[in-house]
Each structure stands twice: as C-alpha cells, then as structure tokens.
Amino acid sequence: MTPRVDGEVHWFAEQGLFDGLFLMRDEESGTFWDHMTGDAVYGPMVGSSLEVQPLVMTTAEQALEMAPDARITLSDQAIRRDSDMKVDGLLAGIRGRLNAFFQGTVAKEDDRRPTMDLGLGLWTDSEARYYPMDRVREEGRAIVDTFNGERVLIFIDPETFVLSAFLVSGDDPEWRGDRLRLSDGSYVENGVLHDASGDAVAGARPLQVFTRWYGFSLTFPETEIWGDG
Amino acid sequence: MNTRSAALVLSASLLVAGDVEAQRFVAVPPPPNQPMAEDFDPERALFFARPNFTPLRNPQWRPLDDVVGDEVAEDTPVLLFEAGGETLVLVSSQMSYHHVAQGEIAGEPWMVTF
Numbered sequence: 001m002t003p004r005v006d007g008e009v010h011w012f013a014e015q016g017l018f019d020g021l022f023l024m025r026d027e028e029s030g031t032f033w034d035h036m037t038g039d040a041v042y043g044p045m046v047g048s049s050l051e052v053q054p055l056v057m058t059t060a061e062q063a064l065e066m067a068p069d070a071r072i073t074l075s076d077q078a079i080r081r082d083s084d085m086k087v088d089g090l091l092a093g094i095r096g097r098l099n100a101f102f103q104g105t106v107a108k109e110d111d112r113r114p115t116m117d118l119g120l121g122l123w124t125d126s127e128a129r130y131y132p133m134d135r136v137r138e139e140g141r142a143i144v145d146t147f148n149g150e151r152v153l154i155f156i157d158p159e160t161f162v163l164s165a166f167l168v169s170g171d172d173p174e175w176r177g178d179r180l181r182l183s184d185g186s187y188v189e190n191g192v193l194h195d196a197s198g199d200a201v202a203g204a205r206p207l208q209v210f211t212r213w214y215g216f217s218l219t220f221p222e223t224e225i226w227g228d229g
Numbered sequence: 230m231n232t233r234s235a236a237l238v239l240s241a242s243l244l245v246a247g248d249v250e251a252q253r254f255v256a257v258p259p260p261p262n263q264p265m266a267e268d269f270d271p272e273r274a275l276f277f278a279r280p281n282f283t284p285l286r287n288p289q290w291r292p293l294d295d296v297v298g299d300e301v302a303e304d305t306p307v308l309l310f311e312a313g314g315e316t317l318v319l320v321s322s323q324m325s326y327h328h329v330a331q332g333e334i335a336g337e338p339w340m341v342t343f
Contacts, residue, residue, distance in 0.1 A: 001341065002337075002338060002339065003338050003339070003340040003341045011284075011331065012331060012340060012342075013284040014282050015277045015326040016276045018270075023276075024329060035329075040266065041266040042235055042271055042274070043264065044263070044264065046264040047265055054261070055282065055310050056310065058308075059305060060307050061303035061333050063307050064293055064294060064297055066309065066316070069292075069316065070303070070309065070315075071291060071292055071318065072291055072293045072307070072318040073288035073318075073319065075320075075322045077322075077326045077327070084309060101254075104273075105273055105275055123342070162241065182300045
C-alpha cells in the first residue's frame with residue numbers, strides 16, 4: 001500500500017474496528033481507513049483511496065528462493081514459531097465464529113460460507129471473487145479461472161500451504177511432484193512462476209488476500225464465490 | 230450516549246491470531262460530524278483513543294540471506310512486497326503485533342497492513 005494522500009505522505013496506525021476488521025487512522029487528517037482496500041471510510045479524507053499492491057504470504061526459505069537479494073527487517077517483537085501460529089489458526093477454526101469483541105462491530109454476516117472459512121479473495125475496483133480453500137483442494141489443489149478478463153491460476157502452495165494466485169496464459173494445471181505445470185509449458189515451483197524457458201515471470205500477481213470468509217465478505221459484500229452456480 | 234460512546238475500557242484476549250497477550254482498548258465516541266463512506270456506520274464501529282499496537286516505522290533492513298536458518302527459521306511465515314525497486318520481507322508474527330509497518334525506501338513511501 002502506498003501511504004500517500006493528495007501527494008503527501010501520511011502516517012498510519014491501527015485505531016478502530018469495523019465489520020470485525022481493524023481500521024487505520026492517519027495522524028495528519030484523523031481519517032479512518034479500511035486496511036484491506038485502502039479506502040477512507042470516516043473523516044475528512046472520505047473519497048480518497050490509498051494505492052494497493054499485492055502482498056505475498058510465504059515462508060522465509062521460499063522468500064529467499066523468490067528473491068535472493070531480498071532484505072528483511074526484524075522488530076523487537078519476538079518471532080513466534082510457525083507451530084504457534086498454526087495453533088492460533090486451528091483454535092480460530094474450531095471456535096468457528098468471531099469473538100464478542102469483534103462481533104459487536106458486525107451488522108449481518110454473509111452466511112454463504114462459514115464465518116471462519118479460509119480462502120483466497122481477488123478484487124478490482126469493480127469485481128471481487130472468493131475461492132474457498134477446500135474447493136480448490138477438491139479440484140486437485142489448483143484451478144485456472146478467468147477473473148476480470150484475465151486468466152488466473154489459483155493454487156495451494158505445497159511448501160507454505162497458502163492459497164495464492166498468478167496471472168497466467170496456460171491452462172490445465174497438473175502437479176508433477178511439487179512443480180505445477182500449465183499447458184503452455186509455464187510452471188510454478190517454490191512459489192515462483194516461470195515461463196516455458198524457465199525464466200521467472202515478474203509482476204504476475206493480481207490483488208489478492210488469503211483470508212477468512214467473514215473478512216472478505218464484509219469488505220466486499222457483492223463478492224462472487226468460485227464454484228457457486 | 231450509546232454503549233460505545235462513554236470512555237470504555239475493554240479487555241480482549243485472543244484478538245486475532247498472533248495477539249495472545251491481553252490488550253486494553255480504550256474506546257471513545259466517534260469524532261462528530263464527519264463525512265463517511267456509504268455502508269459505514271460509526272455507531273457500530275469502535276474508535277480507540279490511541280493505537281493499541283505500536284506501528285513499525287522506518288525499520289532498518291538486512292539481507293534476508295544473512296538471517297534465514299539462523300535468527301529466522303526457514304519455515305517462518307513472512308510477508309513479501311516490492312518498494313523502491315527492492316524486495317522486502319516482514320515477519321508475519323511480528324506484523325500480527327504491529328498491524329501496520331511503514332517507511333520509505335529509495336524515496337518511495339511504502340506501507341504494509343496485516
């Protein structure tokens with residue numbers, strides 16, 4: 001996300017909750033912003049939007065595969081183990097609903113999917129689509145779909161177990177070990193999309209978020225669900 | 230005055246995955262007479278007196294290759310993004326505390342929310 005408002009950099013922090021998701025507030029104008037879409041929702045800057053870019057969820061090892069020259073920052077907050085993160089996710093799934101603190105900010109949930117269902121959301125200014133993780137798993141952990149007029153590969157990464165999307169030209173995804181091949185010879189391996197000659201393809205990710213259903217459906221109420229109808 | 234308009238101290242634990250320490254949230258009334266987006270309801274939203282989590286600002290960057298397998302385990306969940314012509318990485322569990330990271334690199338402002 002680019003924190004620039006009317007050409008000026010503003011400074012943001014979490015400072016509110018709405019529809020079960022946190023709101024950011026910028027210090028300069030006191031406006032509250034949707035942290036997923038970058039839209040101003042309450043305050044003097046309503047009508048403005050922050051530019052949003054794709055964020056890749058992966059592992060440290062795979063990040064190094066994707067970008068050997070990548071740089072990292074480590075804050076003074078302890079790094080929690082992967083296993084701890086998985087336990088938190090498991091507990092949330094078992095609970096199956098938002099806790100009361102969050103629930104009070106939600107008017108009405110979209111019951112087309114379970115509240116804590118995991119999936120991948122894609123969106124543009126005019127369109128949103130949710131891909132339930134269990135349905136992608138049923139399809140062999142990979143599908144090719146058309147979204148916003150472009151062909152997208154939706155797949156569950158075998159290393160990170162994260163649902164991800166690439167813009168692609170090929171079709172008919174087929175796993176060969178941990179390599180996911182498409183009909184045009186392109187393939188995904190270690191989280192990187194390669195063309196048929198093996199070169200990494202840069203900038204091939206649509207806007208996406210790996211999220212729970214409640215967060216995506218409350219942010220994009222008109223979202224379609226892949227596989228429904 | 231609705232239930233959220235009085236200064237209210239709320240305790241919440243297990244707020245989201247990653248926020249295991251109980252946090253204290255001081256809710257305040259919505260700022261009055263503000264423009265609002267369609268579908269936004271200030272009576273349903275919670276507004277806090279101050280950020281409950283310290284945003285990560287202007288951090289220092291190190292080569293990822295120097296820390297993986299040492300300070301950072303290989304299977305550590307991370308977030309990867311591009312800014313200022315560089316590929317940058319944040320640790321997901323640390324972002325579940327900060328929620329917002331922000332800075333500037335090569336003259337380009339960047340921000341990640343989580």
